[in-house]
Amino acid sequence: MEWIEITADWDAESLRKVTARSETEQNDVEATVAAILADVKANGDAAVLAYNKKFDGCNCKDLRISEAEIEAALQEVGPEMVAILKEAADNIRVYHEEQIMKSWLKEFRPGVRLGTHITPIRRVGLYVPGGRAAYPSTVLMDAVPAKVAGVPSLVMISPPNKDGRINPYILAAAHVAGVDEMYRVGGAQGIAALAYGTETIRPVYKIVGPGNMYVATAKKQVFGTVGIDMIAGPSEVGVIADSSANPTWVAADLLAQAEHDPMAAVYLATPDKALAEQVVAEVERQMTGAPREEIMRSSVERWMRVFVTPDIETAVAVMNGIAPEHLELALDNPEIWLPKVENAGAIFMGHYTPEPVGDYFAGPNHTLPTSGTAAFSSPLGVYDYSKRSSILSYDKQALTAIAHKVEALAKAEGLYGHAASVAVRHSEEVTNEN
Ligand SMILES: NC(=O)c1ccc[n+]([C@@H]2O[C@H](COP(=O)([O-])OP(=O)(O)OC[C@H]3O[C@@H](n4cnc5c(N)ncnc54)[C@H](O)[C@@H]3O)[C@@H](O)[C@H]2O)c1
Ligand SMILES: N[C@H](CO)Cc1c[nH]c[nH+]1
């Protein structure tokens, strides 16, 4: 863990170096992923099954999850869990309904109508992580907004365990959310199967959902063949705390994200040095003997940064520089500071909104941009599953009125074919009038 004292003359640019992930590591992952993508593109199911064996220890022969498996999963998780999943799905649906985009068409001038036509993407692939933990909550976060957007074909993939099974909570959540097809495959090979298609898996138009470095890198590499939502890689949390914060709670919130992945990153910025010291001591105390201690410890030792700042304003500026996936405002009066927050995937206000409330239940999406990409990306939402087409409509008179201007612009570009496309209509008009 690194301590960084921010002085009055701190330089926001140097933050990038402090929080940058290892380039060598990323280069290695890029090369591994490129090889997997090429193999699946060339060899389809055979390559996918071989990677299932290599990375997940699964000797499975078929990739598609059967109806019987889904039924068994529902039995295994039981009606109480199904009810909780349904309630969480409802909260997510109600929140995401606010994001629905509507088609519109409006008369701007006589005879000139312009607008936007909204359509759902026809077939979307949902990635649900399943390596170090299984994520039924991610199924809901990926699938519910897709349903709200009206996507007609939803395909879910997730890595199998050694027995070839997908975690039953994941299957139950997929059933609750109305996923159409489910396949046992994860990692870069799963992303390749969705992007290029195999004998068993028909390709999709877009891939959404979070995953580890291999998954996030694979999505980046297939972008162009398919659309992607964002870079949603290893989890991150940044906490801005003042003296009103409880160090035990702050430490618990940092560890909640650290337990996701040895690559997870956790940040604390506070003007209260004594509080920072208490948080660090608490982190050590709470992770010792915790169920996922090894993962937490790797994350904390390598990727935890504690910034002691002259004031809260500077703490906010530091977090704006990092652009964390999640930002907790563990402050006496978070509303005052909210307008100053520029870069964060999701913002958690005050002492009683711990980040896991957003992970599971509140309603906003937990699939969020990581690695600084919250500076230019947004949470997964209905808009990720919808496309916009522009609509243009001129009547005869409206076209005649502006034809010479369009022709002049086209000729200025040397594009006489463009000018002619307008002129034939205009000259027909002249001929007809004669
Ligand atoms: N940003 C978000 O919105 C968000 C949300 C939920 C989870 N997450 C993140 O998702 C991630 C889940 O990671 P996970 O590992 O548990 O599950 P995962 O499903 O993302 O990855 C597991 C797969 O990674 C591949 N893999 C592992 N080691 C490999 C290697 N050496 N070479 C090639 N491929 C390899 C395997 O195919 C394996 O099936 C965590 O980083 C977590 O923080 C992010
Ligand atoms: N915190 C994760 C996003 O980084 C989402 C999640 C799912 N389950 C638990 N947590």
Ligand SMILES: [Zn+2]
């Ligand atoms: Zn989480």
